[in-house]
Amino acid sequence: MRLVTWNVNSVRLRLEQLSRIDAALRPDVFCLQETKVVDSLFPREAFAALGYEHLALLGQKSYNGVAIAARRPLTDVTIQNWCGREDCRHLIAGLDGIEVHCLYVPAGGDVPDPDINEKFAHKLAFLDTLTQWFAEQRASGQPKILLGDLNIAPLPSDVWSHRPMLKVVSHTAVEIEKMAALQESLGWVDAVRHFIPPSERLSTWWSYRAADWTTSDRGRRLDHIWVSPTLVPRLGGASIFADSRGWQPPSDHVPVVVDLLD
DNA sequence: ATGGTTGCACGGCAA
16 A cells, blocks of 8 residues: 655645656555645645546645545544643544554644744644553554654754754754654554664755755655554565755645555 | 746635
């Protein structure tokens, strides 16, 4: 089974590229973030035409929004709200007995200080709440996948330059600590780093605010796929599909791929 | 140090 996660930055603007990615990667499931559309206006027909007839949708107008599109039936679709908000950031669905968590963690604004930046405080609280919630499920042994735009680049090799980026939201020490705690909550394993060593530079996001995204290797690895411990023996491969960053018009994020053996 | 771009039921806000 092949799963692909992609922050599309508007699903309606990216239908042509979803078709190209489908042709190139032949996923069984797409997990999308920043769909930016209410469920009633979600382009269901375009997904059905590609063979993704099973949809779980959690969208809102203009901002956020997550979706799971699968070739096979989705079960037990569940919406999670955190921090007293209805932000459309966490959607859960069962697929072939695996609990799939499609996540869009708050970006956190510009200033990495929770006392003066409410968005950063929200990001940290969101991570704490999620960590506590998964820790309570640790004993269940239910196979799970957590994937999406986590808006944190944890390793020095996940950013273009480690030291200066420690002052930039997405690579601060407190975010990296909270991401490590989230990973520890259930013993999640980073599927991409399971196959690609931490010494290797990786990015899944390149800012729009650069004249040329290919210059200076200034991307960050913000999008992740994690699996619960019992799924580790089934990991068949993982990769980042950077090609689409050069397509027009691009999302600022690119797809991340994981293969699970049967 | 600042500003750079994109997307959104259209224009200030979030990323």
